[in-house]
Amino acid sequence: GSTAHSYEAEAASNQLTGTAAVASCAACSGGSKVGYVGNGATLTFTGVAGGVSSFRIAYASAVARTATVQVDGGTATTVGFPATADWNT
Numbered sequence: 001g002s003t004a005h006s007y008e009a010e011a012a013s014n015q016l017t018g019t020a021a022v023a024s025c026a027a028c029s030g031g032s033k034v035g036y037v038g039n040g041a042t043l044t045f046t047g048v049a050g051g052v053s054s055f056r057i058a059y060a061s062a063v064a065r066t067a068t069v070q071v072d073g074g075t076a077t078t079v080g081f082p083a084t085a086d087w088n089t
Helices: none
Strands: 022-023 032-033 064-069 078-080
Touching: none
Parallel strands: none
Antiparallel strands: 022 032, 064 078
């Protein structure tokens, strides 16, 4: 079987560039989120367990967005994220 792992965007070991920043979010797991990603600002998860074959992204965005997801230098894929109820849901 597979073992589930959880990785928080706001973890100190992750790399943020540009305007990407950690912000508090009471409804978010870990009590924080990373916002202002895009337009050149990036979030890179580090220390992800090897052998991961699938993943799930939890997000909050009051408007529909797209993001580019790339794993270990592989082919980048654009993913659509529909709007949620607000910036904290």
